Amino acid sequence: MSQETERRQGIFVIAAFDRMFTRERKNQDGTFTKTHYVGLIIRSETETRLCEVRTKHPEKYEGYKPQQIVSMQVFPRAFKDNIYYSDEA
Numbered sequence: 001m002s003q004e005t006e007r008r009q010g011i012f013v014i015a016a017f018d019r020m021f022t023r024e025r026k027n028q029d030g031t032f033t034k035t036h037y038v039g040l041i042i043r044s045e046t047e048t049r050l051c052e053v054r055t056k057h058p059e060k061y062e063g064y065k066p067q068q069i070v071s072m073q074v075f076p077r078a079f080k081d082n083i084y085y086s087d088e089a
Contacts, residue, residue: 008073010073010074010075011073011074011075011076012071012072012073012074013040013042013051013053013071013072013074013085014069014070014071015040015041015042015043015051015069015070015072016040016041016042016043016066016067016068016069016070017038017039017040017041017061017064017065017066017067017068017069017070018039018040018041018050018066019039019066020036020037020038020039020058020061020062021036021037021039022034022035022036022037023035023037035054036054036055036056036058037052037053037054037055038052038053038055038058038061038072038087039051039052040052040053040070040072051085052085053072053074053085053086053087054084054085054086054087055086055087055088056086056087056088057087057088060087072087073087074086074087075087075088
């Protein structure tokens, strides 16, 4: 019996870590909601883009340094013709 590592399936982004940031949004009832994001810099041969990945657990990314290459599984969502990404389903 050979040992094989279990491969996860899904959509993965391999990019350079940029920074963590938060956004506050005012709800209809007057309360505020704080949302955490991971900023990633995605480079290809033709362009460089900033990708924002929403996260509910920002503590997972505290040890990352700027420009560190990370591989992150993302889950895409669509709302009003825009695509959004999060790190959890």
